[in-house]
Amino acid sequence: MSQAHGEPPRLTRLDFHGPLSADRAARMVERLARTAPRTVADIGCGWGELMLRLLAAVPEATGLGIDLREDDLARGRALAERRGLGARAVFSRGPAAATALEPADVVLCLGASHALSDAAPPQHTAGALRALRRLVRPGGRVLFGEGFWERTPTAGELAAMWPGATAEDHLDLAGLVDAAAAAGFRPEWIERAGRDEWDAFESGYLAGVEEWLAADPARPGAAEARERADRHRSSWLRGYRDVLGMAYLTLVPAG
Template identity: 65%
Template sequence: MTASDLPPRLGSLTFHGPLSEDRAGRMVARLAAASPATVLDIGCGWGELLLRVLESVPGATGVGLDINAEDLARGRDLAKERGLADRVEFVEESALGTSRGPVDAVLCLGSGQALCDPEQPYDPGAVLRELRRLVRPGGRVVLGEGFWERSPSEAELAAMWPGAHAGDHLELGPLVDLAVESGFRPAWIESASGEEWQEFESGYRHDTELWLAAHPDHPLAAETRERVDGQRSSWVNGYRDVLGIAYLTLVPVTGS
């Protein structure tokens, strides 16, 4: 069995999260206005936002950290296509306790778990403290973090990911308050729209759904179908319109 026999992975996504072109453009413009010389992307995937920041800030350099080799290879290919290969490094390593800071700008979009002890419950406070450690005075952090749009019901929690419970996320107000307590000022607060979520969730599975329709008897079809059906169900029957993603542009408080 060769790689071409396998179902495709995430080929219909530009960003690995519910993020539109328009919102990404505004984020990049705000970051570029601060003229960062060094950028660190935590859990970068293929680093689309990182590459766009580097394109917008001539001379800036960046490092993307992730543990998925396939995504990192895609990032390196994109960097070569855009003439950025000499200004960005995609590194396959854990971000836990990383020494690759401080830098002028830190991106952490939906990847806070990369900064937390995997043996402990997820802790957004620990994420924010690590981000504060990794950013230089006067720098910027863009954090994409899950939050509850409203309190989930027991039925909704049961339909989400295994072991989902109400303590998995904060609501938006407490999340922003926690960022302030962690030594930041929230320079910009926004959250993914319903349309951005739909584009992401559909795009996440689009190529694989097409593959399943065309290869129903493939040796990998049964396990792939079970996985994809479970992912889709957890969204449409569980966290749709309940789980949000906040995009916080944070500025460290001097001396904190």
């Protein structure tokens, strides 16, 4: 679709926009489905793959996914229709922080804390958790996916990461769980993405682009796409691999 406009394919080799395996996703869905949710909200949903899998597991539930990228939302709508979930899954474009949302039984926020807080890192994590506490119904669940430092990055690793990366950009895992507790949650389940999940995600993130580049290295747009892909791969392999983790916290609102 995008190739017709001289652009490489975008994220076509990924099921989830993050380091999340199908096995872990299935366990998450099973855990959340046991709470018998009637409403699901997905903040920064992308194409809403985990929300759709949860809706498939809970036939009585409806879901609302919110994101800013219309191409991802269109992909989510198409997936919902293909799976017979079109009547129960709504994908809405807009900023989550500025959208009037009703509290839901399950709230998903995977790698999208920035959608709920404009504070500087890592304060935005606490701000997002406070917002999520307001968005979940009593007895419900929040599934919060957030980056954390596996260890303190070196100066060389920080220099290879994203522009302006600092050691203050993330909490460690203990600090992240403490922030969730301070926002009014109890952690039902604490898990983190493994190296295999990260490697599969990072490889899948670039795989479609790499195939596109290999097929015709001189095609229009190839030079820019090659520079972006090479920069991203270098940032991963020389910067945050085995340094940046992804935690998945299943949180229960307390009190």
